[in-house]
Amino acid sequence: MINGISIHSVYVLDQDAALDFYGGTLGFTVDTDVDMGFMRWLTVALPAQPDRLILLEKPSPPALSEQAAARVRELVALGAMPVTILSTDDCRGTYADLAAKGVEFTQEPMDQPYGIDCAFRDPFGNQLRMTQPPAQERPITDEDIARWAP
Numbered sequence: 001m002i003n004g005i006s007i008h009s010v011y012v013l014d015q016d017a018a019l020d021f022y023g024g025t026l027g028f029t030v031d032t033d034v035d036m037g038f039m040r041w042l043t044v045a046l047p048a049q050p051d052r053l054i055l056l057e058k059p060s061p062p063a064l065s066e067q068a069a070a071r072v073r074e075l076v077a078l079g080a081m082p083v084t085i086l087s088t089d090d091c092r093g094t095y096a097d098l099a100a101k102g103v104e105f106t107q108e109p110m111d112q113p114y115g116i117d118c119a120f121r122d123p124f125g126n127q128l129r130m131t132q133p134p135a136q137e138r139p140i141t142d143e144d145i146a147r148w149a150p
Contacts, residue, residue, distance in 0.1 A: 004051075005052065008053070008055070010126055013059075013124045014058075019042065019044070022122070023044060025101050028054070029044060029050075030044055031053050040058070076126060077125045084126065084129075085129045087133070088131070089132060091115070091131065095109050104120060104121045105118060106119045106120060113137060113144055
């Protein structure tokens with residue numbers, strides 16, 4: 001039986017730059033950094049969740065054909081890959097800290113029915129969200145739905 005998630009993969013275009021951003025800027029620590037010859041296995045984790053790893057994966061062979069890897073690199077740069085959602089106890093404070101470090105935010109912290117959240121990008125275009133759980137959940141309103149509508 002499956003009992004957890006151990007590794008989530010995020011495609012990055014440069015693993016050294018990814019390590020600088022996810023480690024130096026966001027506060028992740030290196031779990032594994034191994035040059036396997038044909039690829040680099042680079043995983044990071046938050047100190048509070050050492051068993052929940054993010055593989056900072058460069059889209060390339062042998063995992064992908066060169067043609068598929070080229071397409072994935074295009075999608076990463078367009079910000080078209082799935083979002084990664086991070087949690088925080090202080091969305092507005094963490095937003096201020098990260099903005100001061102030069103992180104590119106695409107949405108400032110907003111009150112939502114599910115808490116306070118904001119959106120930003122990594123240096124490659126990947127979308128990340130940061131969410132602070134609410135003190136008390138509230139129902140979704142027509143105003144929320146209108147704000148979320150495309």
